[in-house]
């Protein structure tokens with residue numbers, strides 16, 4: 520085994536959690552070595568090449584409340600203003616005649632005005648929704664007991680079109696779990712993030728570039744520029760004590776792999792056996808993305824709108840934010856009948872549904888691609904226990920969307936968990952050194968904020 524390189528941190532997994540952790544540590548002057556099993560970075564949010572077409576592995580939406588993601592993007596040199604199209608929250612279901620748009624008014628006025636002006640639902644539904652939002656706010660968005668979203672909405676008399684076109688689709692989009700199975704407490708937390716605080720928190724941010732360009736590519740450049748190392752196509756098989764990754768010593772390590780892969784690395788040690796056993800109980804939900812390429816002249820009424828179903832939930836005009844013109848991405852969230860259909864049948868059905876949703880005939884697609892992510896997210900069930908970032912194995916932390924308590928499986932959850940692990944490592948390092956300095960130069964402080972980058976040499 521090699522000798523440990525002072526201060527060097529190993530990060531296992533190059534998804535958004537691992538990359539955020541690596542960027543945060545690099546910015547604080549800590550040298551990192553990131554291991555990624557795949558040939559590219561990005562994990563579940565990346566660019567993929569299929570039959571010569573560069574596509575995202577799935578349509579991703581960010582929201583204005585993704586403060587950590589936006590901050591870490593900026594830190595890595597990825598400009599959110601250029602890479603993301605910011606729109607006021609607007610949910611439109613053309614076929615159902617439903618539409619709600621939150622106007623540019625201070626929160627919570629924007630919600631009240633948006634609800635009042637919503638079309639396709641009754642006044643009674645709007646008043647019930649206003650009461651529900653008020654009750655949520657006055658209760659601090661906390662529930663006495665976690666139940667399913669469906670049961671919670673029933674209790675608060677959320678029915679009719681507002682439930683069908685607002686609450687249920689929002690739950691599915693945010694938690695990727697059907698309302699009958701989804702955690703009401705986590706959904707309430709999402710509503711807090713979206714509806715409280717600044718009006719901008721509720722904005723939708725649609726990628727203008729492919730997902731790898733939105734963050735992973737910039738993160739990789741930033742890590743390299745700060746003396747870090749990235750090893751692609753390098754699947755870590757074991758973590759040993761004293762802390763070593765496949766025989767190579769590090770003083771600290773962060774496992775930033777998805778729950779199933781993290782569990783495999785954790786189960787061998789008595790200190791982390793319990794977390795591994797917990798992660799083994801997690802269930803997962805799929806997401807399907809059907810790309811339909813129409814002639815370039817095709818332009819849909821809005822960049823994103825709700826589909827008529829029964830299969831598709833959302834359609835995205837990829838050309839509108841700045842992607843390939845004529846390309847439409849249809850999203851199929853969570854478990855459902857779509858999983859049994861083969862790709863041809865699925866693409867044909869989505870083309871039909873798109874026509875029905877828009878109420879007009881479309882030209883036949885020039886080509887189509889179907890991407891199925893079978894374990895897209897953990898199933899966000901009521902009362903699901905979530906592990907903390909620190910583990911009982913000295914020097915070992917966890918990061919990943921599942922490790923961000925209170926958040927569903929999202930980019931923001933992943934990034935927050937990565938930053939949390941980095942902050943805890945920096946705090947521990949600051950305690951060890953007993954000062955605000957690393958390697959003799961001004962470096963990180965106890966909060967992980969960086970006065971000046973301080974770069975330690977890679978091993």
Ligand SMILES: Cc1cc2nc3c(=O)[nH]c(=O)nc-3n(C[C@H](O)[C@H](O)[C@H](O)COP(=O)(O)OP(=O)(O)OC[C@H]3O[C@@H](n4cnc5c(N)ncnc54)[C@H](O)[C@@H]3O)c2cc1C
Nearest residue numbers: 532534535536556562563577579580755776919920929930
């Ligand atoms: C199709 C789809 C659509 C989505 N839509 C949205 C959305 O609209 N908005 C949103 O916020 N979120 C969305 N999500 C969720 C979001 O993508 C994830 O929550 C997030 O990307 C998880 O990041 P992570 O870093 O925690 O995990 P991952 O992305 O899974 O990263 C883990 C990495 O670890 C690597 N790894 C695993 N084991 C090892 C090992 N032993 N050695 C080395 N490397 C290893 C893996 O290859 C992977 O790259 C979507 C997800 C999918 C799949």
